[in-house]
Amino acid sequence: MTTAPGALVPFGARLAAAMDDHGPLCVGIDPHASLLAAWGLDDSVAGLREFSLRVVEALGGRVAALKPQAAFFERHGAAGLAVLEEVLAAARAAATLTVVDAKRGDIGSTMAGYADAFLADGSPLAGDAVTVSPYLGFGSLGPALERATATGRGVFVLCLTSNPEGREVQHAVGPDGVSVAASVAAQAAALNAGAAPMGSVGLVVGATVGDAARATGTDLTAVNGPLLAPGVGAQGAGEAELSAVFGAARGQVLASSSRGVLGAGPGADDLRRAAAAAAAEVRAALRPGA
Numbered sequence: 550m551t552t553a554p555g556a557l558v559p560f561g562a563r564l565a566a567a568m569d570d571h572g573p574l575c576v577g578i579d580p581h582a583s584l585l586a587a588w589g590l591d592d593s594v595a596g597l598r599e600f601s602l603r604v605v606e607a608l609g610g611r612v613a614a615l616k617p618q619a620a621f622f623e624r625h626g627a628a629g630l631a632v633l634e635e636v637l638a639a640a641r642a643a644a645t646l647t648v649v650d651a652k653r654g655d656i657g658s659t660m661a662g663y664a665d666a667f668l669a670d671g672s673p674l675a676g677d678a679v680t681v682s683p684y685l686g687f688g689s690l691g692p693a694l695e696r697a698t699a700t701g702r703g704v705f706v707l708c709l710t711s712n713p714e715g716r717e718v719q720h721a722v723g724p725d726g727v728s729v730a731a732s733v734a735a736q737a738a739a740l741n742a743g744a745a746p747m748g749s750v751g752l753v754v755g756a757t758v759g760d761a762a763r764a765t766g767t768d769l770t771a772v773n774g775p776l777l778a779p780g781v782g783a784q785g786a787g788e789a790e791l792s793a794v795f796g797a798a799r800g801q802v803l804a805s806s807s808r809g810v811l812g813a814g815p816g817a818d819d820l821r822r823a824a825a826a827a828a829a830e831v832r833a834a835l836r837p838g839a
């Protein structure tokens with residue numbers, strides 16, 4: 550891809566390049582208290598900082614993206630948010646894309662506040678993309694979508710989540726006969742139309758959802774945006790599950806694992822080995838022959 554000097558490269562293009570370079574694996578930074586204990590760290594801000602920065606240090610420049618889960622930082626208040634800021638800056642310095650997993654969603658005027666926090670240039674909490682929730686109506690995400698476009702960032706909209714409870718909302722069918730998930734995917738597809746190599750409006754589709762896309766009439770092949778697939782590793786999904794869920798859409802998938810990789814720590818080499826094994830497994834499912 551050639552780009553004019555100084556031109557904004559959209560998130561979708563940056564992620565596609567990172568997936569080509571490093572394989573389609575994202576590692577989630579989920580500093581559970583139990584993981585901190587297993588690493589010999591306290592469940593404190595100092596432990597949180599040590600854990601998260603060690604993950605960035607070990608895996609920065611080696612995976613397509615890192616995905617810090619905001620809740621584990623927010624639970625420590627301002628000091629925890631300061632650590633999240635540091636983690637995002639460290640990943641940026643390591644030239645590694647970040648997805649802030651915040652799952653935000655609110656009425657449009659408040660969504661603008663979240664867009665300022667997670668998608669604005671100069672915000673210390675802005676990574677390269679953020680996870681958002683469409684359950685106040687897809688249109689309520691407008692301010693985030695506009696801000697992402699303006700700043701070359703991306704969003705991942707929850708579509709078919711990896712937890713079994715998600716079905717009661719996502720599989721529901723509206724008066725027009727279209728499921729909620731299919732409607733979310735179609736609206737993302739419309740926003741990504743014509744983007745190459747792919748657009749910046751991604752979906753979250755869990756690697757554990759089996760045939761949910763077919764069952765809900767959700768056309769993942771038409772999305773033309775990244776499909777973030779959590780559920781690899783600790784939630785039980787692997788090569789077979791990824792192949793079954795994504796089929797012909799597999800080329801757009803960024804598979805994500807948190808505990809499955811983090812549990813191998815604290816040693817940097819152990820983390821790298823676990824990430825490499827996870828990357829090989831997801832590559833076999835998503836890019837066979839690559």
Ligand SMILES: O=C(O)c1cc(=O)[nH]c(=O)n1[C@@H]1O[C@H](COP(=O)(O)O)[C@@H](O)[C@H]1O
Pocket residue numbers: 577579618650652680709710711712753754755779780781782783784805806807808809
């Ligand atoms: O948006 C997410 O990242 C997400 C969506 C989803 O459907 N399921 C899901 O597990 N996640 C997140 O992905 C991570 C999964 O962690 P592990 O189960 O440890 O790999 C957690 O941070 C979840 O919040």
